């Protein structure tokens with residue numbers, strides 16, 4: 001089975017940004033598109049950014065065992081579809097999962113060979129600035145995410161690799177080094 005890379009860490013730390021950069025640098029690496037019950041943000045497309053599901057559709061997939069992992073986050077549900085993962089890894093394509101901490105813990109149990117990377121903010125203040133600066137979440141949502149972040153940050157030591165996302169370019173390079181070293185050619 002091809003390599004699975006789990007990128008986790010608090011909302012707003014820069015996971016999405018880092019992964020976009022990583023995918024453009026590491027040829028062959030693909031992102032697993034998650035399912036969620038949250039509403040699409042402007043510009044987000046179904047099947048590209050997420051598979052946007054209703055609560056009923058999500059629950060049906062939980063019952064069918066369609067998820068490798070799933071979690072509740074800030075009042076919404078998120079999960080990795082087995083089909084998204086396996087159609088890639090079965091063909092030898094390495095995959096990145098961008099998921100929150102509870103999901104990453106589940107993957108550690110079910111896919112112990114997955115490489116786990118926790119992205120750390122330079123400070124809690126920087127995290128707040130990034131979440132506010134991104135402009136995609138209401139102030140209530142930002143506060144909810146920061147509250148979850150406090151808890152998530154206490155979990156950083158559980159993870160095999162930790163990358164501080166202070167200067168973006170440095171963090172991208174560090175992440176790329178980790179990924180390359182864990183790939184068969186690395």
Ligand SMILES: Nc1nc2c(ncn2[C@@H]2O[C@H](COP(=O)(O)OP(=O)(O)O)[C@@H](O)[C@H]2O)c(=O)[nH]1
Nearest residue numbers: 011012034070071073078079080098099100103
């Ligand atoms: N467990 C789990 N978490 C996910 C999944 N997809 C996304 N997430 C996480 O859910 C949280 C909220 O995601 P989202 O609403 O898109 O906000 P954003 O990541 O801050 O842009 C983030 O920490 C994501 O990494 C998934 O498939 N499983």
Ligand SMILES: Nc1ncnc2c1ncn2[C@@H]1O[C@H](COP(=O)(O)OP(=O)(O)O)[C@@H](O)[C@H]1O
Nearest residue numbers: 011012013014015016017130134165166167168
């Ligand atoms: N190293 C960095 N320095 C400053 N801003 C950053 C950095 N990395 C990401 N950002 C910005 O922070 C915000 C949150 O990043 P994003 O990738 O959406 O985080 P996540 O996917 O972890 O929620 C975005 O507006 C992004 O442009």
